[in-house]
Amino acid sequence: MGKPSTITPKKSLRFGSFVFSPSREVSKNIKVYSRLFRCRKDGFDYMGQIKIDLQNFVIKVEVFNKNYFDYFNSSLNNVTLALKKLLFTKLLLEKSVPEILRETAFSLLKNNAIERKQSPTLDLIKDHKVNLKEIFDKLNTKYFKSEIKATIKWGKKVNKKNLTSFRFGSYDAKKQLIRIHPRLQQDFVPISVLELTVYHEMCHQWAPMKRERGMWIAHHPQFKEKESEYSFYNEARSWEKENWKKLMRPIRKKIIPDKVSTLSKKMRS
Numbered sequence: 001m002g003k004p005s006t007i008t009p010k011k012s013l014r015f016g017s018f019v020f021s022p023s024r025e026v027s028k029n030i031k032v033y034s035r036l037f038r039c040r041k042d043g044f045d046y047m048g049q050i051k052i053d054l055q056n057f058v059i060k061v062e063v064f065n066k067n068y069f070d071y072f073n074s075s076l077n078n079v080t081l082a083l084k085k086l087l088f089t090k091l092l093l094e095k096s097v098p099e100i101l102r103e104t105a106f107s108l109l110k111n112n113a114i115e116r117k118q119s120p121t122l123d124l125i126k127d128h129k130v131n132l133k134e135i136f137d138k139l140n141t142k143y144f145k146s147e148i149k150a151t152i153k154w155g156k157k158v159n160k161k162n163l164t165s166f167r168f169g170s171y172d173a174k175k176q177l178i179r180i181h182p183r184l185q186q187d188f189v190p191i192s193v194l195e196l197t198v199y200h201e202m203c204h205q206w207a208p209m210k211r212e213r214g215m216w217i218a219h220h221p222q223f224k225e226k227e228s229e230y231s232f233y234n235e236a237r238s239w240e241k242e243n244w245k246k247l248m249r250p251i252r253k254k255i256i257p258d259k260v261s262t263l264s265k266k267m268r269s
């Protein structure tokens with residue numbers, strides 16, 4: 001089963017409306033601040049909790065009804081991250097929020113700004129020698145305890161322009177075979193996009209298809225959670241969303257002037 005073959009434009013996540021439970025009084029040396037919330041979406045109620053570790057500046061958000069996450073056509077990681085931002089902002093708008101939380105918020109924002117500055121630029125394939133087996137082995141050690149057993153190879157080159165979709169890769173569970181689209185070797189493709197494609201197909205063996213309500217689901221929440229562990233997941237995904245159309249075109253052959261005449265002759269014969 002390959003990646004979703006078409007990439008739809010970014011939709012904003014609609015989380016529903018949130019109400020926090022009343023705030024309890026907190027002591028001055030509180031370490032973790034937590035609030036329960038109720039979320040109403042499409043006529044259903046969901047309960048959850050936000051926890052803010054005030055010493056380590058870590059925010060955790062949990063929705064107790066896991067099927068809440070089925071709504072979103074994005075990785076669990078992305079949804080949770082957006083949900084954290086939304087709830088934290090909402091919380092800060094409350095009058096009853098303790099001062100210590102506002103102070104934490106301030107340091108969190110500063111930290112985020114630093115993280116963003118340090119995020120790696122997209123390294124392109126032109127600066128690397130691409131070896132699929134090496135990429136596979138590296139990812140296998142780093143993310144899968146070297147437990148993925150599969151053969152990996154480039155898919156067949158297709159010289160026609162794709163009309164509707166681009167399939168980055170595929171995984172054949174019976175043959176334990178991963179195929180990667182050869183157009184991902186082009187020098188304008190970031191190495192992280194190629195890596196994420198290999199990683200995605202490896203995840204298919206790690207988190208196999210599940211049968212739910214009579215249907216086989218390949219990209220279920222556990223799959224997506226594993227997928228989002230890839231270190232440059234967000235960077236690679238946003239490149240894909242913006243650039244996948246460039247991959248619809250066949251690899252351009254460099255035309256060498258001497259050969260043009262023979263080439264055109266051939267075409268005529």
Ligand SMILES: [Zn+2]
Pocket residue numbers: 001002003004200204218219
């Ligand atoms: Zn897939």
